[in-house]
Amino acid sequence: MVNDDRGFSGAQIWANAMTLTELRYIVSLAQEQHFGRAAEVCHVSQPTLSIAVKKLEDELGVALFERAKSRVHPTAVGLQILERARRILEQAADIRDLANSGMDQLAGPLSVGVLPTIGPYLLPQFIPLLQRLAPQMPLCVDEDLVTQLAKKLRQGEIDALIATMPFSEVDVVTQVLFEEPLVLLIPAGHPLAGKTEVRAEDLAGQDVLLPAEGHCIREQILTAFPSLREAAARPSVARAGSFETLRHMAASGLGVTILPLAAAQMPLYAANVLAIRPFADPAPCRQLVLAWRASFPRHKAIDVLRRAIQACSPAYWRYSTGREPDLSGLVVENRDW
Numbered sequence: 001m002v003n004d005d006r007g008f009s010g011a012q013i014w015a016n017a018m019t020l021t022e023l024r025y026i027v028s029l030a031q032e033q034h035f036g037r038a039a040e041v042c043h044v045s046q047p048t049l050s051i052a053v054k055k056l057e058d059e060l061g062v063a064l065f066e067r068a069k070s071r072v073h074p075t076a077v078g079l080q081i082l083e084r085a086r087r088i089l090e091q092a093a094d095i096r097d098l099a100n101s102g103m104d105q106l107a108g109p110l111s112v113g114v115l116p117t118i119g120p121y122l123l124p125q126f127i128p129l130l131q132r133l134a135p136q137m138p139l140c141v142d143e144d145l146v147t148q149l150a151k152k153l154r155q156g157e158i159d160a161l162i163a164t165m166p167f168s169e170v171d172v173v174t175q176v177l178f179e180e181p182l183v184l185l186i187p188a189g190h191p192l193a194g195k196t197e198v199r200a201e202d203l204a205g206q207d208v209l210l211p212a213e214g215h216c217i218r219e220q221i222l223t224a225f226p227s228l229r230e231a232a233a234r235p236s237v238a239r240a241g242s243f244e245t246l247r248h249m250a251a252s253g254l255g256v257t258i259l260p261l262a263a264a265q266m267p268l269y270a271a272n273v274l275a276i277r278p279f280a281d282p283a284p285c286r287q288l289v290l291a292w293r294a295s296f297p298r299h300k301a302i303d304v305l306r307r308a309i310q311a312c313s314p315a316y317w318r319y320s321t322g323r324e325p326d327l328s329g330l331v332v333e334n335r336d337w
Contacts, residue, residue: 018056018059020088020089020092021052022052022053022055022056023085023088023089024042024089024155025038025042025044025049025052025053025056026053026056026064026065026078026081026082026085027082027085027086027089027155028041028042028049029049029053029065029072030065030073030074030078030082031148031151033071033072033073034071034072035049035050035072053065060081062075062077062078062081063075063077063078064077064078064081064082065078086154086155089155089156090154090155090156092156093154093155093156093157093293094156094295096156097156097293097295097296097297097298104136105297105298105299105300105301106134106136106137106300106301106304107136107137108136108137109137109138109139109140110134110137110138110139110140110159110160110298110301110305111140111142111157111158111159111160112139112140112141112142112158112159112160112161112162112305113141113142113143113144113149113152113153113158113160113161113162113163114141114142114143114149114161114162115143115144115145115146115149115162115163115164116143116144116145116242117164117211117215117216117217117242117243117260117263118162118163118164118288119141119143120243120244120263120266121260121262121263121266122162122262122288122309122313123141125309125312125313126308126309126311126312126313127139127308128312129308129311129312130304130305130308133304133307133308134301134304137301137304142157142158146163146164146167146216149161149163150167150169150172153169153172153291153292153293154169154170154171154172154293156293159292159293159296159298159301159302160290160291160292160296160302160305161290161291161292162177162288162289162290162291162309163288163289163291164216164217164286164287164288164289165286165287165288165289167289167291169291171293171294171295172291172292172293172294173291173292173293173294174289174290174291175289175290175291175306176287176288176289177288177289177290177306177309177310177313178287178288178310178313179285179286179287179288180260180261180262180285180286180287180288181260181261181278181279181283181284181285182217182220182221182224182258182259182260182261182279182283182284182285182286183258183259183260183261183264183276183277183278183279184198184256184257184258184276184277184278184279185246185247185250185256185257185258185259185264185274185275185276186250186256186274186275186276186277187250187251187253187256187273187274187275188272188273188274188275190256190275192206192256192277193275193277195277196277197277197278197279197280198277198278198279198280199279199280200224200225200227200279203225203227203228203256204227206255206256207254207255207256208228208255208256208257208258209246209249209250209254209255209256209257210222210228210246210257210258211243211246217260217286220284220286221258221284224284225258225284243259243260243263244263244266246259247259247263247264247266247274250274251273251274258284260286261276264276290302290305290306290309
């Protein structure tokens with residue numbers, strides 16, 4: 001091994017030159033395959049990220065990425081280095097977690113990831129209670145797709161994640177929060193509005209508006225109602241990227257849609273515009289879970305987050321009739337009790 005005049009080996013010089021920030025840059029660039037998007041993820045300018053990546057390549061003496069006009073992708077040696085960089089970032093997160101373990105677990109920010117199909121409906125319910133239960137623990141919310149949030153969780157960029165099943169990650173603990181029923185949302189004057197509950201066969205011949213491909217709940221709906229698969233494959237079938245767009249499309253008379261109950265109940269329209277009808281048993285549902293790294297030391301923070309979510313969620317009290325003793329003196333407004 002070659003040593004310089006100060007007695008440092010080449011490997012030591014490289015290790016000293018590398019920073020966690022540079023490793024985070026190259027991992028984000030590999031994920032996004034685009035300098036601009038990677039810079040947005042890292043909250044820096046594109047030139048800053050580009051210069052840092054080129055500097056690291058120069059220091060290592062190898063090209064980590066192949067650069068094309070439309071995309072950037074890792075080289076063969078870059079893939080090997082990226083795998084080690086991810087492990088280093090995960091180990092750095094463990095060190096931060098260990099350092100935080102000696103602190104008051106309910107003091108300091110808690111970073112929570114949430115899906116766009118959950119956040120708008122769940123966050124307003126539990127955040128006020130969480131602020132009362134843990135006033136010294138500000139909540140930092142990161143809304144993103146589950147694939148991105150899972151990576152952020154493993155790398156320590158977020159502390160916990162609220163997702164839907166199925167969800168499984170290595171070295172990540174998952175706890176069920178509750179099950180939320182899926183319901184049919186229809187124009188108030190629709191023929192199905194006359195039913196007290198809807199059966200799968202009632203959807204035959206209906207224009208069913210579905211979430212776009214890539215939404216996990218789309219697959220849940222198609223699994224619960226296999227008869228919709230053929231129609232869903234047709235290019236002419238309307239699709240939407242958000243629950244709110246599906247609600248607006250249904251309100252405009254373009255068809256009917258299937259949504260989680262919390263999304264269907266959002267009070268954006270007068271009672272005579274849209275109607276909600278439950279499905280007959282076995283009714284489809286989505287299962288919400290709370291996930292965190294197995295090494296995360298702030299167990300009390302996770303516990304108070306879980307209790308706040310469940311205490312303020314109508315779906316939880318339909319899912320479980322048990323009430324926790326330490327919340328027995330807490331009064332929470334809930335019209336479904």
